[in-house]
Amino acid sequence: MKGENFFATCPRGLEQALAAELAALNAREVKPVDGGVAFAGDLALCYAANLESRVASRVLWRVGGARYRNENDIYEQARTLPWPRLFDVRRSIRVNVAAIKSPLKSLDFATLRVKDAVCDAFRAARGSRPDVDTVRPDVRIHAFLTRDEATFYLDTSGEALFKRGWRTKAGDAPLRENLAAGILKLAGWSAPTPLLDPMCGGGTFLIEAAMMALDVAPGDGRTFGFEKLENFNEKQWLTLRDRARARRQPARTLPLHGADKSGAVLQLARENLTTTGLSEAVRLKQMDVLDGGPPAESGIMVMNPPYGERLGAADELAAFYPRLGDALKQRYAGWTAYILSADMQLPKRIGLKASRRTPLYNGALECRLFEYRLVAGSLRRGKPRPVTQ
Ligand SMILES: C[S@@+](CC[C@H](N)C(=O)[O-])C[C@H]1O[C@@H](n2cnc3c(N)ncnc32)[C@H](O)[C@@H]1O
Structure with a gap:
């Protein structure tokens, strides 16, 4: 051709x-x-x-x-x-x-x-x-x-490529798989750097990260539009797919950590990890991000908190962000946090200085990916700022 x-x-x-x-x-x-x-x-x-x-x-x-x-x-x-x-x-x-x-x-x-x-x-x-x-x-x-x-x-794709073929049930406002993978790339994450999504929902970030770390081709397990075209070369396609399968590493323990305050949502994340054969790669824990602590000394955090437009009321979020900022400052020194949000008031509310803001679109919704480098030493040790209630 x-x-x-x-x-x-x-x-x-x-x-x-x-x-x-x-x-x-x-x-x-x-x-x-x-x-x-x-x-x-x-x-x-x-x-x-x-x-x-x-x-x-x-x-x-x-x-x-x-x-x-x-x-x-x-x-x-x-x-x-x-x-x-x-x-x-x-x-x-x-x-x-x-x-x-x-x-x-x-x-x-x-x-x-x-x-x-x-x-x-x-x-x-x-x-x-x-x-x-x-x-x-x-x-x-x-x-x-x-x-x-x-x-x-x-x-040549058919169904959109973010439909990897494994999602059977959508949790609350799941991120599109390709947006999650792109955010991991923008964050510069790669194994073996520890990764934490403290508001992991159905686990999209964690599944994409595990697939990246284990060299799993994201499209292995679905069909494509090109298979329906007259020039479809099945032999060539199967050779490519088999090569990708041979490259895939078996699931193993990886420094991938997810948490969510909702037990029901975590159950969905567990089901998604089972479906993708990635359970072994990810540790999940029921935890409120405002209460818990980091799973390692340093690493990368990614999260997309509920948006005012979709889940959770706007005033609840307004109260949540300052507390999230405090939790990050007090407990996550050494980590870099990436927060995807459509809330342009977030930077003001969270009380942390963003080191990078990347415009991104979640479907039609204009968002920013805020980067926060949580530096040790910006803390007043022994005298943490009181958590605003
Ligand atoms: C927009 S969803 C995240 C979706 C996820 N990225 C996905 O792709 O499935 C936000 C999640 O934050 C969780 N959440 C809300 N407040 C929380 C808190 N204080 N601590 C931990 N998780 C929280 C919700 O239960 C919900 O699953």
Whole structure:
């Protein structure tokens, strides 16, 4: 296969981390832009990116693109693309259109026109058209519109890549797996540095960390959109997947620690660790972050406290943050804490000086990843600040 062009999407703020992953897979022409990374390579690279990227949301394969002015131009361009050679007419389809600064009035109408164009291309070539299935399509087609350019992609991922295939039940507001993995990368965490998530919920950070430490390919255990395309090279894919399986280290004790004040939530974390075969790698404990202490002298803490918008009332959180700041200061000297929050008042409330603030998006929710270096010596030993009630 000659060089193809791809675009991997990711949560905004993680583009550089994704670019580094793709470069490590030997992708060519790696170019991060807002919300993703363009790159070039062959089919095997596309399979590898789907299998190995911890940060990507989807890997899209560019099948065409041109300038446009109206919906009719989009229809005509989509109509001339070789869809009937790219997938079988018996595959169901779904079309998604996304746009930035497009002059079109209705994206729904543009979506309909792309769908019509694909179906008309099939009718002309095969005498019949594919069915539409918006819930579980075999093949997803994406069109991306800028002010004057339309680009058409086939989605090689299928279900979004943060769905690793192990989550059966979602706890309270679980983090997306690729956002959790990206935060671990931004934090510079790697084994054997101790890692603590003191508000671990279903354990997403810990599971991603264990997978990183044990070299588990995040996509091993799920299916992908590329398997439904005509050019699917099963032999090549199985070779890649088997190589990843051979590399995987068996679960062993790792310095990964999780805690949550809720016993029910911890039970869910336990179930998730069992499903992923990672129970041995992680220690869990029922604990209130305001009461407990660190599991090691130093390490990295990651956490995403409840957001006012989603769980817990805003005034409860306003009272919680100063106490969290005190707990971190008094008991976690030597640790670096990373807190993901959409609450822009957090820095003021927590009473600690952030050494870094990284804008990140949790879905559509604008967040910051606050970094706090909890330095020994900033403590007044023997005279801890009273915990504000
Ligand atoms: C937004 S959820 C974390 C989700 C988690 N990152 C995941 O991906 O599943 C926040 C968690 O903090 C826990 N929590 C709230 N207050 C706490 C406290 N004071 N100490 C420990 N855990 C707490 C809640 O039980 C909840 O599971």
